[in-house]
Amino acid sequence: MASTVRIAWTREFDNEYRWNEVCARAIEMFGLPGDRFTTSASINHMDFTFNSNKDALMFALEHNGRIVPEDELTVELVGKYMQ
Secondary structure, eight states: OOEEEEEEOOSSSOHHHHHHHHHHHHHHHHOSTTTSEEEEEOSSEEEEEESSHHHHHHHHHHHTOEEEOHHHHHHHHHHHHHO
């Protein structure tokens, strides 16, 4: 079962440097997207969807991310199509 880690965009520090580090670390730990994880970005956050719950937990702890429950993702998807 896949787990999604959500990391919100922030203005507390230099976003360009922070996101370079987050994405580089994901590739260092898990390889290129597509094998062990995939990514998607929106206006407010970036989602990392991991095939392994253990990988998701490790990444969430390292980057202060939030593991998003599957039902929350479903509600967001349905909301997109209703607009």
